Amino acid sequence: MSFEPDALQGFVQRYLDTVSGGSADDVAALYAEDATLEDPVGGGEVHIGRQAIAGFYKNVQGAEISTELLSFRAGGTEAAFVFAITVGGAMRIEPIEVMTFNGEGLITSMKAYWGPANITQL
Amino acid sequence: MSFEPDALQGFVQRYLDTVSGGSADDVAALYAEDATLEDPVGGGEVHIGRQAIAGFYKNVQGAEISTELLSFRAGGTEAAFVFAITVGGAMRIEPIEVMTFNGEGLITSMKAYWGPANITQL
Numbered sequence: 001m002s003f004e005p006d007a008l009q010g011f012v013q014r015y016l017d018t019v020s021g022g023s024a025d026d027v028a029a030l031y032a033e034d035a036t037l038e039d040p041v042g043g044g045e046v047h048i049g050r051q052a053i054a055g056f057y058k059n060v061q062g063a064e065i066s067t068e069l070l071s072f073r074a075g076g077t078e079a080a081f082v083f084a085i086t087v088g089g090a091m092r093i094e095p096i097e098v099m100t101f102n103g104e105g106l107i108t109s110m111k112a113y114w115g116p117a118n119i120t121q122l
Numbered sequence: 123m124s125f126e127p128d129a130l131q132g133f134v135q136r137y138l139d140t141v142s143g144g145s146a147d148d149v150a151a152l153y154a155e156d157a158t159l160e161d162p163v164g165g166g167e168v169h170i171g172r173q174a175i176a177g178f179y180k181n182v183q184g185a186e187i188s189t190e191l192l193s194f195r196a197g198g199t200e201a202a203f204v205f206a207i208t209v210g211g212a213m214r215i216e217p218i219e220v221m222t223f224n225g226e227g228l229i230t231s232m233k234a235y236w237g238p239a240n241i242t243q244l
Contacts, residue, residue: 002164005237005239040197041197041198041200041202042124042196042197042198042199042200043197043198044198071193071204071218073217073218073235073236073237073240074164074235074237074239075162075163075164075165075233075235075236075237076163076164076165076166077164078163078164078233078235079235080163080202080218080220080235081218082193082204082218095195096193096195096202096203096204096218098202098220098233098235111197111200111220113195113196113197113200113201113202113220114195114197115127115195115196115197117127117196118195
């Protein structure tokens, strides 16, 4: 199975739009039931399952968030991309993320690579 | 186990320097014995083991290659980065790659995300 690059970019753009404009449950609904999330990679915690993933996004819910896709690469049923996320107009982070998708276009795994060096105070 | 971001960036820079200046066997020696390589992701082929990996790099051996690290993110024992590779002065590709490393700093897995949209004819 494979997706066209444009389809994968659409999934990623929908995800970024939902992170900025939707609720934690809206974002979690883009994940498969048994998906995994590691953000940041190496942070020691992998969130497993849609419920745990909703909990992760609830931590930032309420903050004013904007997102911007900076660079995108497609591969089969996977995507790798650079994006910027601005939180509360105070902090900008530029992670590299890798996502895998199932046949329904739901995210089956997400890994976000970033650290203190990728944070800018605004 | 975890590496400092600078150490991971050093592993990645050594890899890019070896891709441009070393032999296929030199590059393969940076991989663990049982490492895996998927380049491009979604291309349908995963190279398993150092011998198969050396074979992969032999395909480009002989061409004039230069590499440049454009953007780097560290995470635990993993790295994600954007880089440019110029082949024979004729073609420039900008993949996003993800690598995992063992305790000795050898690459245990490499995945390269790129497609036709990321190639520039020079």
